[in-house]
Amino acid sequence: MLSPHYNLFGGVRIGAKIGLTELIFRSEKRRDLLIFLKDRPRSIDEIQAHLHVNSVSILPQLKKLKDRKLVIQKDRTYELSTMGKAIVDRMAPLLETLEVLEDNFDYWSQRNLEGIPPVLRSRIGDLKNCKLIRPDLSHMFELDPEYVENLLISRQVFGFSSYFHPSFIPLYLEIAKREAEISIMLTEPVLKRFKTDYLEDLRTLINFEHVNLSLFTKDPKLAGFTVTDRFFLLTVLPKIKFFEHESLLSFRPEALRWGTDLFSHMQKEAVQVKEI
Template sequence: MQPELLDVVFRSRKRSDLLLLLGEEARTIEEIKTILDVSPTAILPQIKRLTDSSLVVQREGYYELTGLGEEVVKKVRPLVDVLTLLERNDYWLEHDLSGIPQYLQDRLGDLKDFRLIEPAPCQIFEPRTEIVNFISASSHLMVFSSFFRPEFLPIYSKLGRKGAKVSLILTEAVLEKTLHNYERKLKKFTDMPNTELFVCNDGVKLAELIVSDQGTLVSLFASNGRFHHDHAFCSDSQALDWAKELFEFYKSRSRLIEDSRGMERFSCTSGTDFLSESPLFSLQ
């Protein structure tokens, strides 16, 4: 983008907000004033600056983007979304993003409306009621987990029995640990007609991803490798599409356990050994 256009767009928050608004559809001056909550004296000079720069044109009482304006908005919107995301919370700056493929990092702004769910210190090892209710209310569920979550397995099975589609991806270490402690329950889950279990290699830098018709929960490891049991929650359609793509990314790199017999090669002989060898249990 030309430097002079960058100046036009980003020197004024009102101008950038107006461009993004017109990127949705053409608007009258009254609609612009109401939606952006501005006075005529505040917004008219910004409209003039945008029309002088050939980004906006007025036709039959409506302001709309020119062809150039549409191209500028395509480039500006992702950047504005990312800036909005980073302004809301330092979560994304303080956590390891390497578990997210670059093409989805480039669209991290799709999660701009996220809300951070953090456990109270006294509840860090207990499942949060908010998350349990979120999972339990789902009609379909996709879960990736690289740490041991035994408390959720009965919920996944209950959803499966109720006819919900449930897809679960575990790392090899977590699968072995789960089989060591809950083999019968996990095999019952796998043998249901509407459930799927996948296993992927260890070392994934994504802590947890939960996607349902209700929204999505994303949990990352901190930059120092620790896990703090916090989740970013989003429920808008953009965020859901982003999360589904992330799940499919890991699903395409995982192996399907077709039934309970497919688990036979996975075993965990000692819970203590697992905890001492796994980097996934480095807790705050």
């Protein structure tokens, strides 16, 4: 039996209703319009200015949303209906997540995301507009200059690492001397390596009152990250074994909160190191 929405030649009947998913996501104008109405009612002038459209192109889209009871018109303003709000509240995180993954698709698609807790994977949309740090072969084992520059002027630093880098301890010593609040979390192999190669510097570092060192005893499945009052740098392990030191850098407040929450989550499983 033919669907009532289709004619004998397989085409959609004129006037047939389309599903809500198709209504929302098939049109970028309708999708952006719904997001724009999320916070408060908007006038037609505000809608046109924000979406960079004229009335001829946006009024038909508004009519479709009104017909499906997602948008309500009150005088000269438009607002989301109760059903529209329920949809848009869930739609925004999805779109933000898609935007993050598309912006750096090659990076995310080649990474093992098991080290990111599910609660933070669901908030991956907070990492919008990250800059991909990709060192060339001649600088593969050097710290990124932008990272170092911002780290040195940070007042609060949370750092985690599951890999050894010879510059870490000298760099953190320099920050500690500038009286920044520092919390460092290391895996056991990395801590052992620092004890072997930088024992005195490590002891000097943890003797600062504003420096806290902890040991993460589980398999983190995460290369490392740094979050400060200025930036967030995330390094996720690749699915393959070759570690190319690629990272994502962000200065957005949402990313800083995401990174701080990640550190707090991992710190629950860590053990404080009081002496070396």
